[in-house]
Amino acid sequence: MNLRTSNNLVIALITISFSLLGLSFILGANPNAIGSIFSFYGLETQVPDHLMSMIAGFALCFVGITSLHSHLGFINRALPTVTALIIALTCLLTLFSANRWLASEGGFPVIGSGQGIIKYFAVIPLFLFVFYKDVLSDKAHVALNYASVALVLVWIGAMKFFAFEANAIVSLVESSPFMSWLYIVFSVQGASNAIGIFDILSVALLGVGLFIRNAKLILLAGLACCSVFIMTQTFLITAPNALSSVTVFERLGQFVIKDLWFIANLVIIYHLAVFNNTPKETAE
Numbered sequence: 001m002n003l004r005t006s007n008n009l010v011i012a013l014i015t016i017s018f019s020l021l022g023l024s025f026i027l028g029a030n031p032n033a034i035g036s037i038f039s040f041y042g043l044e045t046q047v048p049d050h051l052m053s054m055i056a057g058f059a060l061c062f063v064g065i066t067s068l069h070s071h072l073g074f075i076n077r078a079l080p081t082v083t084a085l086i087i088a089l090t091c092l093l094t095l096f097s098a099n100r101w102l103a104s105e106g107g108f109p110v111i112g113s114g115q116g117i118i119k120y121f122a123v124i125p126l127f128l129f130v131f132y133k134d135v136l137s138d139k140a141h142v143a144l145n146y147a148s149v150a151l152v153l154v155w156i157g158a159m160k161f162f163a164f165e166a167n168a169i170v171s172l173v174e175s176s177p178f179m180s181w182l183y184i185v186f187s188v189q190g191a192s193n194a195i196g197i198f199d200i201l202s203v204a205l206l207g208v209g210l211f212i213r214n215a216k217l218i219l220l221a222g223l224a225c226c227s228v229f230i231m232t233q234t235f236l237i238t239a240p241n242a243l244s245s246v247t248v249f250e251r252l253g254q255f256v257i258k259d260l261w262f263i264a265n266l267v268i269i270y271h272l273a274v275f276n277n278t279p280k281e282t283a284e
Contacts, residue, residue, distance in 0.1 A: 006271040010130050010264045011071045015064045017260040018084075022061030024254050025053045040094040059087055070131065077131040084127050088120040102164075116254065118155060122148040122261035129268050138272045145265040146210060149225055152262060153203040160196030163189060172252075176238045178231060199228055206269075215274045222274075226266050229259040 025034060034056045038044050047055070066080040094100060100114035125144035128136060136144075159165040166189045173179045173191060182191035202224035209217030235256055 002275070003271065006267055006275075007071065007130055009267050010126060011067060013260045013264040013267075014126060014130075015068045017257050018060050018064030018067070020257050021254060022057045022059070022064060024257075025057030025060065027057075036097070036099060037091060037094050040097045041090075059083065063087065067127075067130075081127045081131050084123050088123040091117050091120045115156060115159075116258060119152055119258040119261065121151055122258075122265055124148075125268070126261060126264050138276065142210060142269055142272050145268045146207065148265050149262050149269075150203045150207060153199045153225060153228065157196040157199030157203075160192040160199070166192030169195075172235050172239055175240060176231075176234065178234060178238075198224070202228065210269070210273055213273075213277070215277065218274050219270070222266050222270055226263055229262045229266075232256040232259045 034052045035044060035049055037056075038047060038052050043052075063080050063084045066075060066083070069075045070077045070080050095114050095117055100117065125141065125148055128144065129141050133141070160169075169192065170188060173195075174183055182194060185191075186194055202221055205217060206221035206225055208214075209221050233256060236253060239252060
């Protein structure tokens, strides 16, 4: 996978994810999702809910469209990059809001509505790699992209050991032809624990592979991590009311579409840590 192919894949994932997220807000399917962000900045009384959704939607679509145009050389790379970073940082700062945390479950690292917010960490290394690759070393790019994947898999994986999270995923798991077997083998909590262990173990092995520079381990662990994010995309097809506007453009869709960013993170990790360090004749 050469640099051009890697960049094309990352840009495709950025364009698709940001455009779909933008459309979900423009259609106003879940205004509460953006309302909590605006309220953190004290804007909820000044800006109506539907206008909040429109602003967020157009901003996200703008990033998706301008990223593609910049990649093709039509516009300056700073335009999508700066916009994406502003969106990411604006969302990430709301992690300091009390409503992002579940105090009843001990607070950190159990997070409430902020599960989807922490995913914006993935945006930063993606744009740095695609548009400003030469600013950082390959090791720095690998470290940033791995940190994004590790953060979400460890955080969300750890949540699977809590009863409230185990019960929350029942409808998704039992309706999935790929995961429903877990409830035959395990209890509801046992199945959730198994998912959490897989998430955490996969990213831990990827970290070990990167540390000891073992290409086979990086590839296998990377594929395991990638399978987690691919599986979440299948929920849009297998979940109750699949492929409806409710599924794609409300909470579930807005949550899992962001997982495309982590697939892009893993593409970058593979390109820099495996392909770039493999002799050309072997890589081909």
